[in-house]
Amino acid sequence: MLPEDSGVAPSAVSSVTHYAVELWHRHRIPIILTTLFALGVLRIYVHLTEEEKRELLVLPKIYADDQQDDRIAAKEEKPALEAAKKKVADTSEDDKKIGARQKKGPKRIKGDATKKNGTRITETPTGEPHKIQVLVFYSSLTANTEKIAKQFTEELGESLKEMDAFLTPQVLDLAEADYDEYFITPPKTESGPPIDYFYLILLPSYNIDSINDNFLEHLQETHHDFRIDTSPLASIVGYSVFGFGDREGWPTEEEGFCFQATQVDKWMAKLSGRKRAYPLGMGDWKKDGKERLSEWQTGLVDVLTQIEQNGGLGEGVPGSGDPIESDDEEIEDDGEVLFDDGTGANSKSSGSLEDVEDIGRIMANGKSSATPIAIDFTTEGKQPRKKATPAPPKDMVPKDSPTYNSLTKQGYAIVGSHSGVKICRWTKSALRGRGSCYKYSFYGINSHQCMETTPSLSCSNKCVFCWRHGTNPVGTTWRWKVDPPDLIFNGVKENHYKKIKMMRGVPGVRAERFAEAMRIRHCALSLVGEPIFYPHINEFLEMLHKERISSFLVCNAQHPDQLAALQHVTQLYVSIDASNKESLRRIDRPLHRDFWERFQRCLDILRERRFRQRTVFRLTLVKDFNLEDEVEGYADLVEKGLPCFVEIKGVTYCGTSTSSNAGLTMANVPFYQEVCDFVVALEKALLKRGLNYGIAAEHAHSCCILLASDRFNVDGKWHTVIDYDKFFNLLEEKGPDGDFSPEEYMGPATPEWATWGNGGFDPRDQRVDRKGRPIEVS
Structure with a gap:
């Protein structure tokens, strides 16, 4: 109600109010739209004014004139290829860019380290190299x-x-x-x-x-x-x-x-x-x-x-020349964001891979990725700069090279240009009656009659636990001179016998074992490098088998084509050093960009061969690398490959691998009890998947335990020992590509002292400590 002394008649007020309401209802839509439009114009004006003021507060970026300003590129929406071509334009174009940057001012760059402008343009637009x-x-x-x-x-x-x-x-x-x-x-x-x-x-x-x-x-x-x-x-x-x-x-x-x-x-x-x-x-x-x-x-x-x-x-990809192999050089101590993909999530690795030669094509098509393009420095390029006369192949390990000197100092005898032989410490131990390696406990191999050699000192991995600490050559393809297999075979035998003869003056060597050692019965192709990398590996194996020398060949699951072409070996090993892709990259540090795909193909090949050859998965456990929380992953790999045997061994410490930046120390060597716990857990995981594997044997001295398929369990007893004479008879009867199964040359029952729970030490021998004093075993 109006106060009585307001001087305004109530009827007049009511009339004005009624008129205003009627006017609002009649014109409310144009009024609302006009108001919104005015507010929008005002907001745009304020935003533009603030942007100009902000850019004038920093100094212009007058150097690094090969970089494009991201803000200019975003506004003008120019194709990335045009930006790349401007890098090789005349100086007047460079002046224009500098002027544009001076006008706009710099920005704080938090981008990834692998820039698209890091790709070399090997030719100018005119074709000049x-x-x-x-x-x-x-x-x-x-x-x-x-x-x-x-x-x-x-x-x-x-x-x-x-x-x-x-x-x-x-x-x-x-x-x-x-x-x-x-x-x-x-x-x-x-x-x-x-x-x-x-x-x-x-x-x-x-x-x-x-x-x-x-x-x-x-x-x-x-x-x-x-x-x-x-x-x-x-x-x-x-x-x-x-x-x-x-x-x-x-x-x-x-x-x-x-x-x-x-x-x-x-x-x-x-x-x-x-x-x-x-x-x-x-x-x-x-x-x-x-x-x-x-x-x-x-x-x-x-x-x-x-x-x-x-x-x-x-x-290529991270894992070969990439710093993530050791310590990730993209991690900053001050917590600075290194890569922002626009979603607010930080990333250290690319997640998508493109060939170096495809970068220009991607840019030309206007494609962009939220993740950086990874560059690897190890594999061969696809488009050569120009056709050049190929250089003649050279020696893998020339006699005047530091690699040759380093390997010979480590006790190797270099045979030809790419092969080597070395006497094993277990051979020395067996000659002195101080114990044999796990191969004797598991498979009946006399260590003093075993020759450890390789026809290829080169490898495609740089494993953190490698005995050689990176002193041997590495490569993804064979690019060296190839020695004939007979030269290698005769050379490794000759040098092995020379090294055995050097042991005859060592105190404690037993005469009967020394005489036996002068007859090689077994060859472990596992010294260093990748044996199946050698182009004539099958011919070399035939020479071994012709003299009734058994073959234990170890490969690293990175050469599926060579593995598929491999003929009969007495026992075929594949190193399974990790249960997943990232862990394998960290431990084996492979050179191949498609290392995980190669790994999977090798497992498929082993699965196909499980009824034609004795196949073995070799797991090397490295504490803080692949020991913790990977049992289920390993069980999945066993289910995929279905090997005859699974060897689980704790890593052997051979000195800190400083030369390979691995940083492996004694802290990474698991205790034997930790290995035992891992094996028990793995057995349970396999049984849960319906896979019939059991713990067949152990060799505590080597920190090694053997899981075996129930195919080798006869009448409640494990039969892991090999009947070598039977193997050679089958090989001679059916040929190197013949069809016969591992059960056909299965030997007698595994000795009781080698079975699970009994330690696995050869009872014929005497254990000693580091100073040669006998150890009393209770």
Whole structure:
């Protein structure tokens, strides 16, 4: 109600109110739309005004002129291929880009390290091939490194003379080099043919202030500078680092040996987008520095030769040359986000793989992926830079090579150019009556009559528990000279007997066993490398069997074609080092990009052969790698391959694998009880799947236990021992490709002392401790 003294008649107020309501109902839709439109215009105006002010608050990015501004690309929606072509446009186009960046201002880049601009364009739009310039950087306080660097550069130049793609290598002192010119962006060519760069860094480590500290500080600041792309050096062909140190002052890497070279290698991996073309090399000034540098140089020449032939480092996935093999170089201590796929989730690995040669096609089609393209440095490229006359095959292990010297120091006898033989420690033990290996307990093999050899020292894996710590050659395809099988067969026998004869003066050697040892009865093709990698492995096996020498062949499940072509062997092993793809990548560190598919194909082949050959899964348990929580996964693999036997063995510690960055220590060696617990759990998992496997035998001294299929359980007793004479009779009767089953050469029952719960130590022998004192077994 209106107050009485308002002076307004109630009837007039009612009339105005009624008119306003009628007007609102008549025009409410145009009024609402007009209001919304005005508010929208106002919001757009405010947003644009704030955006301009914000971009003027930071300094413009005036370097790294080969990078595209993501904001400009998003607004203009230009195809990625056009952006790539602009990188090789004239200087006027570069000026336009710089001006655009100065107008817009920089942004903080949190992107992945594997940039699409890291792919080398091997030819210009006019078809002119790029030249490659190798730059050798060094630092030196006493001039020693300077002399070595200059001599190294001269020798490298001689090696590259025959390669048209390479210019004469240049040597640069880090104390004089302009870091901004070389380590923020690669140098730019003013005239002449376009040049790509390959960086080599020779760096001694000092515990005093030196140019190294300034260099490391620059690399670190460049990586963390938000104005600079995460991988500003991604356009280089590749890089590698070699460090010099002093083991007297710093015995190990953990204690500082070559610590500055290690840091440079890490930061260069980040800045180049994982373009590590060859592993970090390290050498001791006073001992093996020259030898290690020579070995490193040899490997570099091989890499540069592949670049000459293929136009780049290669293609592939994490797990070969990728830093995730050891410690993931993409992880930052400060928790910085390294890759944002637009969904708010962080990612360390790509999840999708593309060939290097397909990057241009993908860009041309306008395809983009939320995940980065992974680059691998190990496999052969598909599209060569140009047709070149193939070089003649070379020796896998030349006699004047550091690899040859390293292997011979470890007790190997190198036969021909790619084979080796070595006397096993169990052979020495058996000759002295101190026990035989698990093969005697499980299969009846006399250790002192067993020859351990390999026709191929090369392997396609770099396992963390490898006995050789990475000193043997590696490769995915056979690219070396091939020795005839008779040369290898005669050579390994001769060298094995020589090593046996050297034992006759050792105290404790038994005369009767020494006489028996001069007749080889068994051959373990498991020394190092990959035996089926040898192109004539079947001919070599025939020579063994012709002299009635049994064959125990071990492969790493990475060569299914060779495995499918393999003829009869006495027992066929396949190493099953992990139960899933990621674990296998971490433990075996395979070179093949399709390692998991190869692994699965090998299991299928073994399943098909289980009624024609004795097949064995060999599980090597490594604590903190594949021992915990993988029983079910292993049971799935056994169900897939259905082997005759499953050997479970704890890893043998052979020294810390520092050369392969594996970091394996005694802490990774499981106790025997842990292995026993694992085997019991695996047996239960197999029984749960309806697979009839049981624990047949053990050899506690080797930390090894045998699971066997019930096919080898006769009348309640396990029969894991082999009747070797029967095997050779069947082989002679039906031929190397003949059809006969493992049960046909099944031997007598497994000895009671070797069965589960009895230890498995040969009762004929005497156990001793490390000092040779007898151990009383209760």
